[in-house]
Amino acid sequence: MQLRLLPIFILLALSLGSHFFPATLRADITVNASLSHTSFPEGRMSQLTITVNGASRNVDISLPQIDNISLHSRGQSSQINFINGSMSSSLIHNYLVQATQPGSYTIPPITVTISGDEYTTKQLDFDVTSSGPKNNSTKNDSEARLDEVAFLKITTTGEHYPGEIVPITIQAYFNQKYRFDEISLPTLHGDGVTSPQISGNPDKGEEVVDNRSYHVLTWNSSLSGVKVGKQSLRFTLEAALLIPQQRRRQSPFDDPFFSNFLGGYQRKPISVESDEIVFSVLPLPAENKPDNFTGAIGDFTFEVTASPLSLDVGEPITLRMTIHGKGNFDRVEAPDFPENSAWKTYTPTSEFSPATDSSSESKFFEQAIVIKDPAIREIPSLRFNYFDPKQKKYITRTSDPIPIKLNQTIAQPSTPQIKAKVVITTNPVKQERIQRSENLAPIQLETGSFHQTLEPVFKKGWYILICVVSILSLFVTLFIKKTRLHKANHPEIEQARYRKQLLKEDMQTISQAAASGNRTQFLSDCRKTTQSQLGLLWGVEPTAISYTDLCNRLPSESPLLDIFTQAEAAAYGAVVISDEQMQAYVTTLSTELENLI
Amino acid sequence: MKTSIATILIAATILLLQGFSLAAQSEQAINTIFEEANMAFSEGDYKTAIEKYQEITSQSGQSAAVLYNLGNSYAQSGQIGMAVLHYERAVRIAPSDSNIVGNLQLLKKESGLFVNEYEGFERILFSLSLSQWLILFLVVLAVLACFHIFSLLHPIRKKTIIVFTAFCCLILCLSSIGGYSRYQKFNPAIVISSDARLLISPFETSTSVGIIQEGRSVYPSKTHKNYTHVVDETNRKGWIANSAIEAVCNPAGK
Numbered sequence: 001m002q003l004r005l006l007p008i009f010i011l012l013a014l015s016l017g018s019h020f021f022p023a024t025l026r027a028d029i030t031v032n033a034s035l036s037h038t039s040f041p042e043g044r045m046s047q048l049t050i051t052v053n054g055a056s057r058n059v060d061i062s063l064p065q066i067d068n069i070s071l072h073s074r075g076q077s078s079q080i081n082f083i084n085g086s087m088s089s090s091l092i093h094n095y096l097v098q099a100t101q102p103g104s105y106t107i108p109p110i111t112v113t114i115s116g117d118e119y120t121t122k123q124l125d126f127d128v129t130s131s132g133p134k135n136n137s138t139k140n141d142s143e144a145r146l147d148e149v150a151f152l153k154i155t156t157t158g159e160h161y162p163g164e165i166v167p168i169t170i171q172a173y174f175n176q177k178y179r180f181d182e183i184s185l186p187t188l189h190g191d192g193v194t195s196p197q198i199s200g201n202p203d204k205g206e207e208v209v210d211n212r213s214y215h216v217l218t219w220n221s222s223l224s225g226v227k228v229g230k231q232s233l234r235f236t237l238e239a240a241l242l243i244p245q246q247r248r249r250q251s252p253f254d255d256p257f258f259s260n261f262l263g264g265y266q267r268k269p270i271s272v273e274s275d276e277i278v279f280s281v282l283p284l285p286a287e288n289k290p291d292n293f294t295g296a297i298g299d300f301t302f303e304v305t306a307s308p309l310s311l312d313v314g315e316p317i318t319l320r321m322t323i324h325g326k327g328n329f330d331r332v333e334a335p336d337f338p339e340n341s342a343w344k345t346y347t348p349t350s351e352f353s354p355a356t357d358s359s360s361e362s363k364f365f366e367q368a369i370v371i372k373d374p375a376i377r378e379i380p381s382l383r384f385n386y387f388d389p390k391q392k393k394y395i396t397r398t399s400d401p402i403p404i405k406l407n408q409t410i411a412q413p414s415t416p417q418i419k420a421k422v423v424i425t426t427n428p429v430k431q432e433r434i435q436r437s438e439n440l441a442p443i444q445l446e447t448g449s450f451h452q453t454l455e456p457v458f459k460k461g462w463y464i465l466i467c468v469v470s471i472l473s474l475f476v477t478l479f480i481k482k483t484r485l486h487k488a489n490h491p492e493i494e495q496a497r498y499r500k501q502l503l504k505e506d507m508q509t510i511s512q513a514a515a516s517g518n519r520t521q522f523l524s525d526c527r528k529t530t531q532s533q534l535g536l537l538w539g540v541e542p543t544a545i546s547y548t549d550l551c552n553r554l555p556s557e558s559p560l561l562d563i564f565t566q567a568e569a570a571a572y573g574a575v576v577i578s579d580e581q582m583q584a585y586v587t588t589l590s591t592e593l594e595n596l597i
Numbered sequence: 598m599k600t601s602i603a604t605i606l607i608a609a610t611i612l613l614l615q616g617f618s619l620a621a622q623s624e625q626a627i628n629t630i631f632e633e634a635n636m637a638f639s640e641g642d643y644k645t646a647i648e649k650y651q652e653i654t655s656q657s658g659q660s661a662a663v664l665y666n667l668g669n670s671y672a673q674s675g676q677i678g679m680a681v682l683h684y685e686r687a688v689r690i691a692p693s694d695s696n697i698v699g700n701l702q703l704l705k706k707e708s709g710l711f712v713n714e715y716e717g718f719e720r721i722l723f724s725l726s727l728s729q730w731l732i733l734f735l736v737v738l739a740v741l742a743c744f745h746i747f748s749l750l751h752p753i754r755k756k757t758i759i760v761f762t763a764f765c766c767l768i769l770c771l772s773s774i775g776g777y778s779r780y781q782k783f784n785p786a787i788v789i790s791s792d793a794r795l796l797i798s799p800f801e802t803s804t805s806v807g808i809i810q811e812g813r814s815v816y817p818s819k820t821h822k823n824y825t826h827v828v829d830e831t832n833r834k835g836w837i838a839n840s841a842i843e844a845v846c847n848p849a850g851k
Contacts, residue, residue, distance in 0.1 A: 314795075314807035314833055316709050344831055346711045368711040370831055439703055441696040443638055443669050444662040447631050452658040454689045454846040456783055457731045458776070466735055470742040477745040 028088075029054035031112045033121035035097065041129045042102045047074070048095040050121060052112060059091055060113040069105055072096040072244045096244065099128035148212065150174045152186065152235055152274035159280040164297040164389050165328045166223045166279075170198070172237055172272065173207065173214040179242040181267065186219060186274075190233025193279050194224050224328065225281030235274045240267040284387060288394050292336055296386035298327015302335075302397035306379055310405040313374050317404070321348070321365040323384060326355075334365035335382040342373035371406070378403045499536050499597050506532065507590050514582045520570055522582055526589055527567035530560055533593045559588045627657050638666065643674040661691035668700065677708050678789035681812040685787060685845045692726040710812045719778075721771075727779035734772035741765040785814040786827065786842040793842070795835030799824030806835040815842060 029052070036047040048071065052059050063071055074094040099105065104127050109120040153171040160166050170186045188195045202217040225231060242265040303322045311317065323332050334348040348367035355361045369379070379402040388395050457463050487494060506529040513522040528542075530550075535542030538553065550564055563585055566577065577585075634649030650667040664687035671680035684701040691697060705711070715723045725733070741762065748758055788811050795806040799821040809815070815827035815837065824836040 312805075312808035314829070314831060315810065316711060318709060368709065372831070439707075440669055440672060440700050443635055443666045444696070445635065446662055447627060447653070447657075448660040448662040450658040450660045450663075451690055454659065454686055456780060457728045463731070463735060466739060470735075470738045473742040474738075474745060477742070477749055480749060481745075 029114060029117075029119065031110075031114075031119040031121050033107070033110055033124055035107075035124055035126055038125065039127040039129060042099060045072075045096045045098045046126060048097050048107070048124075050093040050095070050110060050112065052091040052093075052114065052119075054089065055091060055114045058115045059093075061093055062111045062113070063095070064108050064110060066105060066107065068099055068101045068103070069107075070098050070100070072098065074244050097126070102128045102130040104128075148175060149178055149241065150180070150239065150270065150272045152237055152272050154235055154274045154277055159282050160225055161284050161297055161387065161389055162225050162228060162281055163295045163328050163331050164224065165326075166225075168221055168223055170219045170221060170235055170274075172202075172217040172219075173209065174217070174239075176206075176213040176215055179265070180239050181242055182238070182240040183217070184238040186221075186235040186237045188223075188233060188235055190231055190279070192225060192227030192229065192231040192281065193233050194226055195221055223279060225279060228281050228283045231279045231281060232276050233279055234276045237272045239270055239272060241270050242266070243268050285392070285394075290383075290385040290394055290396060292383070293385045293387070293394065294333045295331035296327060296329075296333075296384075297331070297389055298325055298386060299388055299390070300325035300327060300332070300384070300386050300395075300397065302382075302384040302399060304379075304382055304399035304402065306402050306404070309402065310407060311371075312407050313371050316368045316370050317379070319348075319365075319367045319369055319379065321367070321382065321384075321399075322362060323365075324362045325360050327386065329361055329363050332363050332386075334367060335384045337367065337369060337382065338380045340380070342371065342376050344370040344372055346370075371404075374406060376404070376406070495536065496597055499533060500594075502536070503529070503533060503590075503593050503597065507586070510586055510589065514579075514586055517579070519577055519582065522585075523567040523570035523577070526563055526585060527571070529589065529593070530564055530567070533596065537596055558592065560592050563589055623657075627653055631663070634666065634670075638670055638673075641673075643670045646670040647674070659686060659690065661687045661694060661697065664690070665694070665697050665700070668697075668704075672700070672704050676789075677704065677710075678787055678791070678811040680704055681710070682787040682789060682843055682845065685785075685814075688726075689783070689846065692728045705812065708810075708812055710810060722775045722778045725775060725779075727776060727783050730772045730776035730779055734769060734776060737765050737768045737772065741769075782814075782816070784844055784846040785816050786825070786844045788813045788815060788837070788841060789843050790838070790841035793837055795827070795829070795833060795837055796824070797835060799826070799836040803836065806833060809833075809837065817842070817844070 032051045032053070034049050034051075036049070038046075040046050050061060072095060074096055076091060076093045078089065078091045097107075104125065107124040107126070109123055112119045112121070151173050153173065155169045172183070172186065174180050174183075185198050198219050198221050202219045205216045205218065207214050207216045223233075244265055301324045303324070305320045305322075306317050307320075308315070308317065319337070321334060323329075329352055334350065337343065337345045346368040348365040351364045351366075353362040353364065381401045382399045384397045384399075386395055386397075387393070458467075506525065510522060510525045510529060513525050531542040531545045534545055534550070534553075538545075540549075547561075547564055547568055550558075550561055554560060566585075630649050630653055634646045634653070637643075637645040637649060647667060647670045650663050650670060653663050654667070664683045668680045668683035668687060671677075671683060681701065681704060684697055684704065687694070687697045688701060744761060744765075745758075747753070788809050791811045793809045793811065795809050796803040797806055798804070809829055813829060815829045817825045817827050819826045820839070821836070823839050825839055825842065826834070827837050827842070828834050
């Protein structure tokens with residue numbers, strides 16, 4: 001029972017204590033402010049410490065506004081001491097004082113409100129000195145300040161050759177006093193030099209430079225010159241500097257943890273640059289340069305193996321060439337197999353084996369070669385050329401000729417011998433193949449559509465149908481186009497057809513008039529027909545054609561003149577023509593006008 | 598009269614339904630064999646798998662999937678020639694199936710069956726398969742026809758018509774030549790025997806020209822009794838036993 005009540009007593013005691021202790025301590029509350037440096041150069045900072053003795057909560061500090069001075073909160077800490085039975089508590093607020101201009105400054109008394117009571121600190125004076133006259137260094141002040149925060153260091157490089165792989169180390173130094181975030185990978189800036197993609201996992205370490213402790217990130221990479229000459233280059237790296245945010249009010253929980261957690265930092269992007277370095281790229285010497293030099297630079301060894309070495313004519317030999325060492329393997333190509341009509345060669349395949357740790361790298365080439373000449377007794381020696389930058393000369397590695405044994409003999413046809421050979425050559429292949437079959441793509445689980453024959457697609461009905469339809473469409477289209485073109489090029493044909501049709505219709509009208517015995521109508525139709533046909537022929541308005549026009553443009557003996565005269569006369573007076581004459585006019589008119597068409 | 602027509606219609610319907618039912622049963626049976634074959638393959642019983650897949654091809658014809666699985670089974674059981682043969686057959690049906698093409702190339706590479714290489718214009722001609730050339734031909738032909746029909750209905754500049762037609766004709770010529778070149782090699786025979794030899798005469802006791810590797814392609818030109826005169830990929834000529842080779846598209850269509 002008593003044990004059960006113990007927690008309640010403890011809570012009561014704490015509650016009472018929280019009420020009584022501040023009251024007991026309130027009488028001893030003091031507030032002090034101090035600066036770590038009363039004189040510091042521009043670009044550096046001094047630490048302002050405000051100590052509140054006798055209180056550990058409900059403290060509100062009102063920071064003054066000072067021109068060219070910014071105060072950055074660096075958090076707070078509290079302390080409770082029991083000395084000889086008496087307890088004391090203190091609360092310490094830290095700020096960084098940063099000046100943007102040199103000069104003498106004063107921090108006026110700072111008002112600290114504790115549980116409604118106001119306390120003030122004493123006035124603080126300090127001087128910000130200039131960072132000194134500029135030296136001959138190319139860096140300006142801001143860069144110098146940034147160097148104290150972070151900087152990049154690149155290992156120096158000497159003289160190299162185009163394509164040579166030059167290992168470099170990039171070290172990024174970050175001052176341990178500051179916090180950083182979002183650190184990017186170093187980026188190369190410079191023409192005429194290339195660098196492979198830098199790994200995202202640098203080595204981490206610590207180092208002290210000028211009495212400042214730095215976190216150091218180290219990347220191992222390489223440079224390769226592509227242009228001859230002195231190439232200037234530098235590396236840059238982006239990061240975010242976390243600057244403590246100036247806070248006017250305490251967090252509601254009055255605790256440094258919550259102060260930092262609830263928006264304690266401001267991100268300031270910074271760009272860290274290395275010093276500019278000069279990468280000298282010398283031209284490769286032209287003297288003694290091998291013809292088949294592919295640009296390989298480094299230090300390499302060369303080995304050639306072949307299998308099988310006992311074979312028949314026509315059986316392929318697999319030539320395996322290994323180039324081992326250090327250098328620019330991207331320029332390492334398979335050595336050329338000597339051109340010889342006795343051999344058929346296939347394009348080699350390559351496989352690159354990158355270095356593990358500091359070991360050398362290797363590149364393997366596999367090439368199939370087939371003997372065409374039974375007189376061949378050895379695989380000729382192969383040559384691999386490269387340039388050694390240390391010795392500054394071209395090196396040629398030559399493989400030894402590989403003797404081979406041709407089993408095929410023209411005069412030995414016996415079957416048992418063939419079978420014996422087969423046992424030797426095929427069994428190892430089969431065993432090896434079964435081991436390699438894991439690389440095959442897996443089986444399919446749907447049967448798919450079945451085909452009774454394996455025939456090319458052009459024999460299938462749908463293919464033939466589409467082809468025929470397309471070709472027919474093409475021919476029909478071309479025919480139509482040609483006809484259209486012909487009509488467009490010869491408009492007189494169409495006109496003649498039109499005139500013929502018109503004449504046919506007019507002659508039907510004339511015949512009907514003749515049949516009905518309407519002589520006036522007959523002659524009027526004859527006149528109109530003559531005018532319309534001649535109008536189309538001469539390209540003039542038909543009604544404008546007169547007897548005079550006919551006289552001028554038709555032969556004098558043309559029967560049309562007589563018919564037109566009769567028709568004109570009929571238009572102005574009574575003209576009597578017989579039925580026979582009308583029939584004769586119909587025939588004559590038709591014949592004459594058709595002749596004109 | 599009406600009764601007899603109704604009887605005929607009912608009988609025809611029953612027959613039709615029976616036909617559908619039989620076809621469905623047959624398809625189900627094929628699927629069952631296919632699954633059994635796949636199961637046997639998964640268990641490493643390649644001999645049974647081969648028998649089952651062959652049962653399917655003898656009953657229903659050839660499908661790319663069955664031929665491919667058959668090729669895989671032969672490859673796993675170490676019969677390179679038969680594996681290449683069935684992959685080649687599967688490629689004839691599905692030339693763009695990456696699994697088939699990939700396995701065929703892998704098998705050839707691992708078995709030392711290096712693919713013949715082409716240079717210059719030949720490289721262009723052999724860059725596409727026969728089906729691809731033929732489809733290209735058909736598509737270009739159809740497009741050309743459609744273009745000219747369109748040009749009838751809507752005026753198009755003469756220069757555009759000439760350039761487009763010339764371009765299409767060029768593609769048609771190229772695809773014709775490519776298709777023809779491919780068709781020449783559409784039906785090779787594959788060496789399926791591990792001890793095949795080229796002989797200078799079609800007799801068993803004849804002198805050997807040289808060994809010819811299992812899985813290699815040869816192009817038959819004439820036959821004499823049990824021997825076929827072939828040209829291999831390296832232009833070697835000789836007689837080979839009929840039993841040592843099998844045509845990719847054999848006359849029986851099997």
